[in-house]
Amino acid sequence: MKKQNTFIVGLAVLVAVCVAFWLLLVAPMYTGNEINMTRGVSSLAATHYDLHMIILWICVVIGILVFTAMFISIVLHRKSRGHEAAQFSHSTKAEIAWTVIPVLILIAMAIPATKALVEMESPSGTEMTVKVIGFQWKWKYEYLEDDIEFVSTLASDSNAARQLGSGIDPTTVDNYLLAVDKPLVLPVGRKIKFLITADDVIHAWWVPAFGWKRDAVPGFINEAWVKIDEPGTYRGQCAELCGKDHGFMPIVVEAVSQEDYDAWVQTQTAAGVAAAEDAERTWDFEELMDRGESVYASQCATCHQPDGEGLGEAFPALAGSEVATGPLNEHIRVVLEGREGTAMQGFGELLTPSDIAAALTYTRNAFGNGTGDLIQPSDIAGINKG
Amino acid sequence: MSSITGEDVTIGHDDAHGHDDHDHKPEGFLARWVFTTNHKDIGTLYLVFALLMFFIGGSMAMVIRAELFMPGLQLVEPDFFNQMTTMHALIMVFGAVMPAWVGFANWMIPLMVGAPDMALPRMNNWSFWILPFAFTMLLSTLFMDSGGPAAGWTLYPPLSLQTGDSFAFVVFSVHMMGISSIMGAINIIATILNMRAPGMTLLRMPLFVWTWLITAYLLIAVMPVLAGAVTMLLTDHFFGTSFFNAAGGGDPVMFQHIFWFFGHPEVYIMILPAFGVVSEILPTFSRKPLFGYAAMVYATASIAFLSFIVWAHHMFTVGMPLEGELFFMYATMLIAVPTGVKVFNWVSTMWKGSMTFETPMLFAIGFVVLFTIGGLSGLMLAITASDLQYHDTYFVVAHFHYVLVPGAVFTLMAGAYYWLPKWSGNMYSERWGKIHFWLSTISVNVLFFPQHYLGLAGMPRRIPDYAPQFADFNMWSSLGGFAFGASQLIFVGVVIHCVFFSKVKATARVWEGAKGLEWTVPSPAPHHTFTHPPTVTASMVAHGEDH
Ligand code: HEM
Ligand SMILES: [Cu+2]
Ligand SMILES: [Cu+2]
Numbered sequence: 001m002k003k004q005n006t007f008i009v010g011l012a013v014l015v016a017v018c019v020a021f022w023l024l025l026v027a028p029m030y031t032g033n034e035i036n037m038t039r040g041v042s043s044l045a046a047t048h049y050d051l052h053m054i055i056l057w058i059c060v061v062i063g064i065l066v067f068t069a070m071f072i073s074i075v076l077h078r079k080s081r082g083h084e085a086a087q088f089s090h091s092t093k094a095e096i097a098w099t100v101i102p103v104l105i106l107i108a109m110a111i112p113a114t115k116a117l118v119e120m121e122s123p124s125g126t127e128m129t130v131k132v133i134g135f136q137w138k139w140k141y142e143y144l145e146d147d148i149e150f151v152s153t154l155a156s157d158s159n160a161a162r163q164l165g166s167g168i169d170p171t172t173v174d175n176y177l178l179a180v181d182k183p184l185v186l187p188v189g190r191k192i193k194f195l196i197t198a199d200d201v202i203h204a205w206w207v208p209a210f211g212w213k214r215d216a217v218p219g220f221i222n223e224a225w226v227k228i229d230e231p232g233t234y235r236g237q238c239a240e241l242c243g244k245d246h247g248f249m250p251i252v253v254e255a256v257s258q259e260d261y262d263a264w265v266q267t268q269t270a271a272g273v274a275a276a277e278d279a280e281r282t283w284d285f286e287e288l289m290d291r292g293e294s295v296y297a298s299q300c301a302t303c304h305q306p307d308g309e310g311l312g313e314a315f316p317a318l319a320g321s322e323v324a325t326g327p328l329n330e331h332i333r334v335v336l337e338g339r340e341g342t343a344m345q346g347f348g349e350l351l352t353p354s355d356i357a358a359a360l361t362y363t364r365n366a367f368g369n370g371t372g373d374l375i376q377p378s379d380i381a382g383i384n385k386g
Numbered sequence: 387m388s389s390i391t392g393e394d395v396t397i398g399h400d401d402a403h404g405h406d407d408h409d410h411k412p413e414g415f416l417a418r419w420v421f422t423t424n425h426k427d428i429g430t431l432y433l434v435f436a437l438l439m440f441f442i443g444g445s446m447a448m449v450i451r452a453e454l455f456m457p458g459l460q461l462v463e464p465d466f467f468n469q470m471t472t473m474h475a476l477i478m479v480f481g482a483v484m485p486a487w488v489g490f491a492n493w494m495i496p497l498m499v500g501a502p503d504m505a506l507p508r509m510n511n512w513s514f515w516i517l518p519f520a521f522t523m524l525l526s527t528l529f530m531d532s533g534g535p536a537a538g539w540t541l542y543p544p545l546s547l548q549t550g551d552s553f554a555f556v557v558f559s560v561h562m563m564g565i566s567s568i569m570g571a572i573n574i575i576a577t578i579l580n581m582r583a584p585g586m587t588l589l590r591m592p593l594f595v596w597t598w599l600i601t602a603y604l605l606i607a608v609m610p611v612l613a614g615a616v617t618m619l620l621t622d623h624f625f626g627t628s629f630f631n632a633a634g635g636g637d638p639v640m641f642q643h644i645f646w647f648f649g650h651p652e653v654y655i656m657i658l659p660a661f662g663v664v665s666e667i668l669p670t671f672s673r674k675p676l677f678g679y680a681a682m683v684y685a686t687a688s689i690a691f692l693s694f695i696v697w698a699h700h701m702f703t704v705g706m707p708l709e710g711e712l713f714f715m716y717a718t719m720l721i722a723v724p725t726g727v728k729v730f731n732w733v734s735t736m737w738k739g740s741m742t743f744e745t746p747m748l749f750a751i752g753f754v755v756l757f758t759i760g761g762l763s764g765l766m767l768a769i770t771a772s773d774l775q776y777h778d779t780y781f782v783v784a785h786f787h788y789v790l791v792p793g794a795v796f797t798l799m800a801g802a803y804y805w806l807p808k809w810s811g812n813m814y815s816e817r818w819g820k821i822h823f824w825l826s827t828i829s830v831n832v833l834f835f836p837q838h839y840l841g842l843a844g845m846p847r848r849i850p851d852y853a854p855q856f857a858d859f860n861m862w863s864s865l866g867g868f869a870f871g872a873s874q875l876i877f878v879g880v881v882i883h884c885v886f887f888s889k890v891k892a893t894a895r896v897w898e899g900a901k902g903l904e905w906t907v908p909s910p911a912p913h914h915t916f917t918h919p920p921t922v923t924a925s926m927v928a929h930g931e932d933h
Contacts, residue, residue: 028839033858035839037775052772059762066758070733074751078741079673085740089675089929098730099723106719109769114712116771121708162459162851170457171854177457178853201545202638204703204778208844212774215704217639218544219632222705239703239778239846241538243545244465247849311465313531313550341623343548 006076013071017064025060038208041230041255045211047116055109062105120212123225126193130184134196134203134216134238135350136343137245137302141184144195148268151350153298154248155179162248178235181298183252187261188228196222200338200345201243207236207251215240228255243343245302279353279377285361288374292362295355300363303343308367314343319367328364328373332383335360353380411913420515423507424913425492430809431514432489433802437878439481439521440795444871446474451833451867457854467850468536469528475539479656480563481521483790486798487659488513488570491598493809495574497904497911498592500583500920505576513569520562527552538848540649541616543630543641547623557620564609571602571609578602583903585922589683592902592928593676596683597662600690604651604658607694612648615641639704646697654693657789658686660757660797661728664750666902667804668732669928671747672739673899678731679929685724685731692721702773711770718768725761729754744897745819749800752792752827760788763838778848781841787834791870792827799826799877806884807892811910814884818876825873832866901928 028035039049077083131142135151142149154162158177161168170176186192196205198216206213210226213236228234236251256264283291297306303315310317318324323331335356338346347356354377364371412418422428449470453461462470492510496503504510527534532550535541541556549556578599582591591599618629619641628634630641661682669676676682698706698714706714732754741747763785767773776782799822807813836859841847845856852860892909903922907915 024835028836031858033839034843034855037772037842038844048772048775051769052766052775055766055769055772059765063758063762066729066733067755070736070751070754073733073736073738074741077672077737077739078743080742083738083740085673086738087674088677088738090678090681091734094734095678095681095727095731099727102723102726106722110716110719113715113769113771117708117711117715120771120774121711164459164461164463166458168458170851176853177851201548202542206778206846208775213703213777214774217632217704219638220705236844237846237849241468241542241545241848243548244463244468244536246468247464247846247851311463312533314465314533314548341547 006072009075010068010072013075014064014068017067017071020067021060021064040209040211041228041232041234042210042226043229044120044226045209047119048211051112051116054112058105058109120224123193123223125191126225127190128187129193129195130186131195131197132205132216134198134200134205134242134249135345136200136243137238137249138350139184139203139205139238139249139251140199140350143265146265146268148265148272150182150268152180152182152184152252154250155181156298159248159298159302175235177248178237178250178252180250180252183233183254185254185256185261185264186228187258188231188255189258191225191227194224194226196224199349200343202240203238203242203249204240205236205251206239207234207253209234209236210253213239228253231255231257248302275352275354279381282376282378283354283357285374288358288361289365291354291358292360293366295351295359296362296366299347299351299355300359308363308369318363319369324363324367325369325371328375331360331364332356332375332380336380336383353377356380421511423503423511425496425504425507425510426809426911426913428504428510428514429489429491429493432485432492435514435517436482436486436489436798439477439485440874442525443474443477443482444874446470446477447867448871450474451864453850454852454860455864456861457852457857459851462850464850465533465536468538468848469534471848472535472538473524473528476524476535477521478790479539479652480560481517483656483794483798484563484567485517487598487601487656488567488574490594490659490663490798490801490805491570491574494805494904495577495595495598496581497808497907497915498595498902499578499581499586500903500916500922501577501581502914502917502919504573505581506573509569510573513566513573516562516566516569520559520566523555523562524559527555530555540642540645541619542645543619543622543638546619547630549623553623554620557616560616561613564613567605567609571605574598574602575606583916583919583922586903589680590922590924590927592662593665593679593682593686594659594662597658597665597686600686601655601658604655604690604693608648608651608655611644612652615644615648618644639701642701642704643698646700647694649700650697651690651693653786653789654689656794657757658690660753660794661686663797663801663804664732664753665735666928667746667750667800668735668754670804670897670899670901671744671750672736672741674735674739676731676929677734677737678727681727682731685727688724689721692717692724696721699768699770699773702770703777715768715770719765722761722765722768729758729761742898744803745814745816745823746800746804748820748823749796749803752823753796753800756788756792756796756827756830760785760790760793763788776841778846779841780837780845780847783847784834784837784841787837791834792830796826799823802877802881804897805904806881807896808904808907808909808911810885810888811892811908812884812888813890813892814880814888818880818883822873822876822880825876826870829866829869829873833863833870834866836860836862836866901926 037049037052129144133140138151138153140151157173161170161173196214196216198218203216204213214222214224232255234253238249304310304318308319336348338344357375357377357380360375364373530552532552535549535556537546621627622629628636630636630638665676696718699718840859894908895905
């Protein structure tokens, strides 16, 4: 009678605990939301996903056993049911068992975990290299073999919508916060090495579909690799707090076939030639102001604000500022080299001479600064080299 | 002195006790609270201070959850959002959880080991009174031109070095907190090692005393490390050194190693006393000795030891050599063994007991279940390869909140309900205590469980705005957060009612199954207790006969 009672309670509790786990871990899938790690599109991502699932299920089984035992006890061994307390206080056998068995389980976990890690840390035999450089708050990509480089920032429609009180509904924006102006284009089926570093503070480059993230640390170069299995667009974000716009420096990878990639490389090389020509010719004032306005909006406004009034002490105003209305050389130097120990980065490496000349001309004339100065790309190119 | 005969006798006291008016409490507010050297009053100060900080840190969490309620920025600028996350964590860790445990230590350790007070009462006064200054200074940075710290509680350079002049205040307040903690720890060690009553051998000490003894050693070992780390930040920021500046020959990753050498033991500083409290409460309400007392002590000691050799599991993505990553993975996985022993022993303590479910017991059971969930997600995070996905996402946020909120905070609540009758002499309202428990337990899971999904689905942590695909679970989480925050107001109501208005007087023993010296003094515990040491025998302690 007593025995049977225990058995039935045990079974009922076990079922209840399993239902609870199902409600927590499986049922939410039916809300139409993603609730689990992606399997990704590379062998590394798949390995990490499988490993995650193995460990998760081991944890679930352990959880079910522990909670079942506990709740059986809570149901049966209560004073209100007249249960008398036993007085045992230890059991060497049990304690040895629940020290040794977990050790064995951990060893079983450690084997696939070690294998996965060894695979991750083997970037040998890569066929092309992309250098990734984190800046506050954008990514710069350099294709070492193809001699292409560009900067990738948050797409302008997301950027407009994400301003405090913008009044724009994020759901109406295409891939809100996960879209960029220029995606990283990569070929599928080739083992690609990434060299990851940063210019100012620590960032982390993370595309979940590739299966890993790596910190971008100033002064260090980290390695990682991927071989993308399927063409597609893969989105990620910076994963290390890097200042106020940490949430606004997404990563978009466009994975394409080798032919499409080669074609893309051609267009980029042509664009590079055009940019070089731009830097040589002489621009007129209107042209510089137009270009400057858009450069300012995408590169400068996040800190110095669209109206040039800045944001407190940390992000000074440009309107009427000593630098933006003072000696030209000092202004150029600050923009090219940045200010140590502040969020003001050096744009010398980020923007073309034409963009910098345009932004300088714009800030020296907009916001009531009205210096009347006109800066040519060739002025900048000269300084940047010297 | 009298020997110990039966239940409910007042042991080792002189006659004056049991009557409040003969308590020799100092007269006047200043003398009683500001100049106090009494372990009970200082304990109360710590606890009240911690509760205040809990609500200040909690209101920052409400700001965070309100901004994350839906996609788009509605309430605060990103920089202020980062100040909120940074301050929330600093206040909760250093202002709420740690001082609350020191408050418990002050109140209970002398009562549990049969000592008349803490070993170093004047230092005790100091170690408390430093804190209000430290936190006023820290909070004042929010009102400075350059704003509060916004680089996360981990203060990673180079980002933290971009903080304006307020950074100096942050560093000095961390120094002060560290001094306070170290003094508290020295005091606790001195009390436990020197002031135990005759017969209170080390292996008869209540588990709460054991866990605090080990915690105190952790504090002394790691707080100076933190102080060193922030001092190097200070000189890098203001005096042109380059400890962490790569351009000057320094190493930003070095800071992370130093920080987590402090930081991982720090998480055990917050949770070991919780293990102790649960190990007191479960036997009381199961009316059964603690299962595996000796194993519990050794497990605590092994966790403390291991906590020094796992720090880099917070840095798996930073770019370490394979061998390093493997070492830290294996070491971290090992922590699961002693942690498992604890959980199994708690369940075995309940097994075949005669349980009742008063509020302290409910919180303790809630702890065992929810802490186990946090421990299991910790085990998942230990697996380096998959941590390359989990790291710095909401999955980690869920993990550490499970171990800290239904972990440390629930046990603080459990302990408060458990000893409140002893402290105040009155019973609290059991009905409201239970309401507090159930509302907290339901809301804390609505708050934190969906964050596991968010992290796995790819939402990074420390962001003020997110892609619309994360909207549903963020809204759930925020609703849970508001409910959890509001539920804690009930606790304040229960405490105020209990201390000032409750008509139900507590007996000395308070709980039918309670064992241990603290239950042999009257309730409320008189201002001075154990001025003559009691003699302790094995049958008086909660875990029963000697091992
Ligand atoms: C079985 C025991 C535990 C294991 C194996 C474990 C493992 C880990 C790991 C590997 C991480 C790093 C995750 C990442 O950033 O990618 C982590 C983070 C964290 N854990 Fe645990 N943990 C355990 C228990 C605890 C306990 C008891 C506490 C505190 C009471 C705690 C508090 C934290 C905190 C605060 C963080 C995040 C720190 C930060 O990045 O700000 N953990 N844990
Ligand atoms: Cu970032
Ligand atoms: Cu840790």
